[in-house]
Amino acid sequence: MNKNSKIFKFIDIQYMFFFEVIIGIIANTVLLLFYVFLFLLEHRLNPINLTIGHLALIHIVMLGTCFITIDIFGFQVLGDDITCKLVIYLHRVMRSLSICTTCLLSVLQAITLSPRSCCLAKFKQKSLPQNLCYFLFIWVLNMVISARFLISTIATPNVTSPNLMFVTQSCSLWPVSYLLKYITFSLMILQEISVIGLMGLSSVYMVLLLYRHRRQSQHLHSTKLSPKASPEQRATHTILLLMSVFIVIYALDCVISSTSGVFWKRNQIHHYIQMLVGNGYATICPLVLISTEKRMMKCLTSRS
Structure with a gap:
């Protein structure tokens, strides 16, 4: 009975994973196409939209690599060293780039919302090459x-060995030297703490800026009236909501990683659960x- 329950639980996790x-690939593709279409119409690259x-x-590439590594469920799609290295490496780079x-995105929105008298105002007008330099920097940093x-x-x-760390049915991590492990771990921790x-x-x-704006609005408007939020304020609310979602999922992922030894082969179920949580954001x-x-929602509702 216990064995059957584990089998059903395993099948449920497969369906949830797929x-x-x-859903993630479809949603991210729709979002990407929307901003590409917006750029073609406006011929202007907004730093936040970019x-x-x-x-x-x-996220499309990250979820795509997860879809390729379905051999975590026993299909054994990845069969050689090169494929294993590229897929696992690409997934890790994309995960770090996502963070x-x-x-x-959070910093750019804070700069956009900042008043002209603030020292951050000088960063508002940035050219396309400067924005692309930021992307190039984080790409090179995370690849290294x-x-x-x-x-x-x-x-x-x-192959089964107590020295190997389980990643998928076809791929494992071989222990590296203590020095390389220490340097890599230190850089990862430093990066995540900074981010x-x-x-x-x-x-x-x-x-704080939204709170101050609300206080100022209450002096200009009657308390019975609720002044309409500006596009910048609505965008800020969205980014703050996104930050909250990220922090919750990131904290949950850290708890699962640190408490259950998820990479070891004897705990494959925990590894699958961590994959679900890790892809949640x-x-x-x-x-x-x-x-x-709003523009996208109007477009989608008008089409329907």
């Missing part, structure tokens, strides 16, 4: 930090952005 990946489009593209780009996975990932379709810190600071700054993020984008 559903999450498919960042959202970049984030959607990252960095979300942080960049994740390079360890190109070294340690190997194909192990029919989370910047997100927190920009989010608190935006909340890439799936929920475009749904939040689409639901709060």
